Amino acid sequence: MTKEEAFSQAGKTAVMQNVHGTMTFLQSYPPFNAMEAGHLAWMVEHCQLRFYARGESIIRPQEGAVQDFYVVKQGLIRGERLVPGQETPDTTFEIGVGECFPLAALVGERATRTEHIASEDCFCLTLPRVHFIKLFKLSTVFRDFALRGVSSLLDQVNQQAQTQAAEQLGEQYSLETRLDALATRAPITCQPDTPVREAVKRMHEASVGSIIITDQGLRPQGIFTLRDLRAMVADGGIGLDAAISQVMTGSPFHLSPSHTAFDAAIAMTSRHIAHVCVVRDEVLVGVLSERDLFSLQRVDLVHLARTIRQASDVEALEAMREDIRRLAESMLAHGASSTQITRIITLLNDHTVCRVIELCIEQHGDPAVPFTWLVFGSEGRSEQTLHTDQDNGILFEADSLAQAEQFRTKLLPLADRINHALARCGFTLCKGKIMANNPELCLSRTEWAERFDRFIRTTTPENLLSSSIFFDFRVVWGDASGAHRMFEAVLDKVAGNTLFQNRMAQNALMFRPPIGRFRDFVLARSGAEKDTLDLKTQGLTPFVDGARVLALANGISECNTLERFRQLCDAGVIEPLDAGAYEEAYHFIQLIRMQQHQKQARAGERFSNRIDPDTLNHLDRRILRESFRQAKRLQSSLALRYQL
Amino acid sequence: MNALAWLPRLRAPKLTEEQLERRAALPPAQPFDDTPLHDTRLVVLDLETSGLNVHRDLILSIGAVAIEQGAIHFGEQFERTVFRPNHQVTETVLIHGISPSAIEQGGAAGTTLLDFMEFAGQCVFLAYHAPFDHRMLTRGLRLDLGHKLRHKFVDIAELAPMLCPEAELSRASLDDWAAYFGLNNSQRHNAAADAMITAEIALILLSKARAQGIVTLAQLHTRLGHWRHLRQARRGGL
Numbered sequence: 001m002t003k004e005e006a007f008s009q010a011g012k013t014a015v016m017q018n019v020h021g022t023m024t025f026l027q028s029y030p031p032f033n034a035m036e037a038g039h040l041a042w043m044v045e046h047c048q049l050r051f052y053a054r055g056e057s058i059i060r061p062q063e064g065a066v067q068d069f070y071v072v073k074q075g076l077i078r079g080e081r082l083v084p085g086q087e088t089p090d091t092t093f094e095i096g097v098g099e100c101f102p103l104a105a106l107v108g109e110r111a112t113r114t115e116h117i118a119s120e121d122c123f124c125l126t127l128p129r130v131h132f133i134k135l136f137k138l139s140t141v142f143r144d145f146a147l148r149g150v151s152s153l154l155d156q157v158n159q160q161a162q163t164q165a166a167e168q169l170g171e172q173y174s175l176e177t178r179l180d181a182l183a184t185r186a187p188i189t190c191q192p193d194t195p196v197r198e199a200v201k202r203m204h205e206a207s208v209g210s211i212i213i214t215d216q217g218l219r220p221q222g223i224f225t226l227r228d229l230r231a232m233v234a235d236g237g238i239g240l241d242a243a244i245s246q247v248m249t250g251s252p253f254h255l256s257p258s259h260t261a262f263d264a265a266i267a268m269t270s271r272h273i274a275h276v277c278v279v280r281d282e283v284l285v286g287v288l289s290e291r292d293l294f295s296l297q298r299v300d301l302v303h304l305a306r307t308i309r310q311a312s313d314v315e316a317l318e319a320m321r322e323d324i325r326r327l328a329e330s331m332l333a334h335g336a337s338s339t340q341i342t343r344i345i346t347l348l349n350d351h352t353v354c355r356v357i358e359l360c361i362e363q364h365g366d367p368a369v370p371f372t373w374l375v376f377g378s379e380g381r382s383e384q385t386l387h388t389d390q391d392n393g394i395l396f397e398a399d400s401l402a403q404a405e406q407f408r409t410k411l412l413p414l415a416d417r418i419n420h421a422l423a424r425c426g427f428t429l430c431k432g433k434i435m436a437n438n439p440e441l442c443l444s445r446t447e448w449a450e451r452f453d454r455f456i457r458t459t460t461p462e463n464l465l466s467s468s469i470f471f472d473f474r475v476v477w478g479d480a481s482g483a484h485r486m487f488e489a490v491l492d493k494v495a496g497n498t499l500f501q502n503r504m505a506q507n508a509l510m511f512r513p514p515i516g517r518f519r520d521f522v523l524a525r526s527g528a529e530k531d532t533l534d535l536k537t538q539g540l541t542p543f544v545d546g547a548r549v550l551a552l553a554n555g556i557s558e559c560n561t562l563e564r565f566r567q568l569c570d571a572g573v574i575e576p577l578d579a580g581a582y583e584e585a586y587h588f589i590q591l592i593r594m595q596q597h598q599k600q601a602r603a604g605e606r607f608s609n610r611i612d613p614d615t616l617n618h619l620d621r622r623i624l625r626e627s628f629r630q631a632k633r634l635q636s637s638l639a640l641r642y643q644l
Numbered sequence: 645m646n647a648l649a650w651l652p653r654l655r656a657p658k659l660t661e662e663q664l665e666r667r668a669a670l671p672p673a674q675p676f677d678d679t680p681l682h683d684t685r686l687v688v689l690d691l692e693t694s695g696l697n698v699h700r701d702l703i704l705s706i707g708a709v710a711i712e713q714g715a716i717h718f719g720e721q722f723e724r725t726v727f728r729p730n731h732q733v734t735e736t737v738l739i740h741g742i743s744p745s746a747i748e749q750g751g752a753a754g755t756t757l758l759d760f761m762e763f764a765g766q767c768v769f770l771a772y773h774a775p776f777d778h779r780m781l782t783r784g785l786r787l788d789l790g791h792k793l794r795h796k797f798v799d800i801a802e803l804a805p806m807l808c809p810e811a812e813l814s815r816a817s818l819d820d821w822a823a824y825f826g827l828n829n830s831q832r833h834n835a836a837a838d839a840m841i842t843a844e845i846a847l848i849l850l851s852k853a854r855a856q857g858i859v860t861l862a863q864l865h866t867r868l869g870h871w872r873h874l875r876q877a878r879r880g881g882l
Binding site: 044048051056121126 | 721836
């Protein structure tokens with residue numbers, strides 16, 4: 001090496017120290033942490049460092065196409081958008097250290113739609129557009145990030161959640177797997193006139209538990225399983241030489257190849273079947289058994305559901321709570337979303353409730369009054385997690401007040417028994433006494449209707465609170481038609497009562513998402529809850545309450561929050577983009593909450609919805625903040641809509 | 645070693661033809677005129693020296709960061725170690741951390757200074773305790789290049805208390821100001837990192853200057869003059 005080269009080399013290394021320092025900084029944040037070092041170094045060498053004093057505008061809509069890509073090195077940036085009809089601009093987002101902007105505008109070669117303002121003194125790394133484009137071509141990681149923005153971050157979080165949970169189980173298996181990927185073996189079939197003996201022989205040879213009976217064109221006509229064979233032999237009425245069509249179960253349940261393992265699992269559980277035909281354009285292409293579906297032996301959804309329905313006593317049900325928790329954990333590991341898991345938990349809880357009711361009736365004796373078991377609140381919305389309170393009631397039909405009183409006397413002891421049995425199965429007794437054993441919640445249809453009528457007519461704070469619990473309701477056991485008629489009437493009344501809607505909207509603004517204007521998160525300042533925030537009341541409740549007001553006001557009888565958003569979107573009440581954003585945010589907060597519950601359950605701690613955001617990793621914290629921001633947006637849109 | 649060994653070099657630094665040409669082509673200094681600060685090339689300078697004696701000690705390394713149009717350009721940084729034959733290890737090695745072996749690998753003083761002045765271009769220099777860097781650089785250029793430095797210097801150690809009187813940091817160090825502005829840089833005390841943090845402080849100060857109505861170099865120069873008088877008057881009064 002000549003002296004000239006040597007010293008230019010020495011110079012380069014020294015300058016590299018500053019570049020290197022900046023690279024180290026960037027490597028703590030996505031997407032830079034996933035980028036190749038060479039690409040990142042290239043980026044930093046082409047970057048500039050700029051300072052923005054507090055309150056200074058960084059980019060504005062009126063400035064035309066965006067010229068630079070920005071990364072916050074120090075400080076906090078806020079995005080402001082002027083909403084028509086509002087005097088002060090709305091803070092639509094905050095961008096903190098390690099985050100970048102304005103991706104969509106840069107990629108779209110347009111002006112920003114939001115004014116970016118320094119919320120405090122800030123340093124930003126800026127990369128001129130020409131270099132941004134070069135980097136975009138150079139680095140796949142960067143390109144993915146630039147194109148997909150926050151949603152690519154969400155993917156990362158989901159991957160993270162899955163790997164974390166999978167580490168505890170050590171197996172990779174996705175519930176999103178399509179059925180054509182799962183049902184790969186050629187199905188065992190026969191014609192309707194095949195003798196039973198021949199059909200069973202084929203099943204035996206292929207060692208499968210079912211055979212599908214099809215016509216000439218392979219269109220499924222029926223299914224015959226080992227269970228059917230057992231029943232047939234026990235019954236003894238039909239011989240083995242009879243045609244299979246005499247003993248098969250007609251029109252078997254089927255799904256298309258594009259359905260997922262999750263769909264199949266749900267179908268098996270809710271229909272109590274062990275086999276699902278996979279049919280493309282009416283032609284049978286495969287059969288999926290519950291064994292194919294769950295390679296895991298210990299936590300088996302279908303099996304669990306069946307065991308619950310056949311449990312001989314409450315003790316058996318009690319023992320199964322642990323299995324439900326394990327199932328939820330394995331679902332999380334298998335890539336189920338928070339919605340899928342809440343659906344499963346709700347489904348299993350429904351089975352448990354039904355079985356508890358049946359067992360209690362057996363022990364207590366039939367009250368001889370037909371009744372319907374109603375559930376309210378999160379159970380009503382099908383949004384249960386492992387941490388569940390009881391919110392339930394009884395609906396029955398009575399001709400007169402006197403008869404209602406008489407029926408109630410008969411039903412209350414049974415209700416009390418059910419409530420306590422449920423408590424043993426892990427459904428905590430409701431502190432607010434919203435339970436069927438409460439005489440005020442064991443009512444005839446007329447009484448319920450009067451009660452609901454009162455909620456809507458007189459908007460006292462208590463009534464509003466009650467509305468927010470009781471108007472999320474669902475039938476779990478018993479005849480559902482009376483309850484549906486009752487709810488139709490409620491929707492009619494709400495639609496015609498703007499005062500009630502207004503008050504409900506006001507109520508929906510009560511729990512504020514825990515993000516401040518200038519700070520990361522607003523946390524409890526003292527006491528045992530110091531430095532924590534409540535994922536349920538501060539994160540989920542704004543979405544749940546917001547969806548409820550809008551759904552009730554627009555005649556939507558669905559109670560599930562995400563389903564409400566979807567239907568509100570279909571009805572044109574909210575924008576599809578907003579509905580999508582709310583849904584993602586809600587999903588994410590729920591996911592964080594469920595991970596926390598799993599952790600607590602494993603550690604034998606009490607369930608709590610309070611979380612210290614510092615215990616989350618950087619990515620989760622960032623998306624959590626963004627999710628809270630969506631909650632805040634939903635609240636502002638309610639405030640605007642109802643002029644609050 | 646003879647303390648007067650450098651004397652002959654004072655009179656006639658030996659330069660090659662090429663070095664003489666490069667010296668002649670060096671760009672002129674930027675005067676304190678009506679050029680807006682925003683359009684001025686500002687070079688933030690940090691020298692590591694063999695000691696604090698401006699008459700005897702030598703430049704060991706040069707770190708510099710350029711500010712143009714209100715931004716630090718990462719691609720435009722300068723850092724070189726200067727080759728010093730028979731360099732004695734003194735206690736300052738503990739401060740600047742430049743090892744004798746690094747000095748051995750450094751570039752020849754004349755070429756390094758030419759490279760640096762070419763990098764600096766038509767600029768105003770910014771430095772923390774600028775008079776020290778000013779005198780060291782002036783002497784270095786005279787000794788090693790036979791060149792007279794005409795570039796202007798602005799002292800960040802004056803600019804900062806003038807623009808931020810509320811900080812009440814009158815005899816503060818670079819670290820004090822960095823802490824005041826909430827800056828952090830882990831690799832301090834190498835010339836490049838020091839220059840970078842000084843440049844970050846400079847960016848903040850330029851923003852404050854703009855907010856206080858200081859737009860041109862001349863205005864900045866005048867305000868600094870007033871501020872110096874006022875400070876002296878106050879001190880005299882005490």
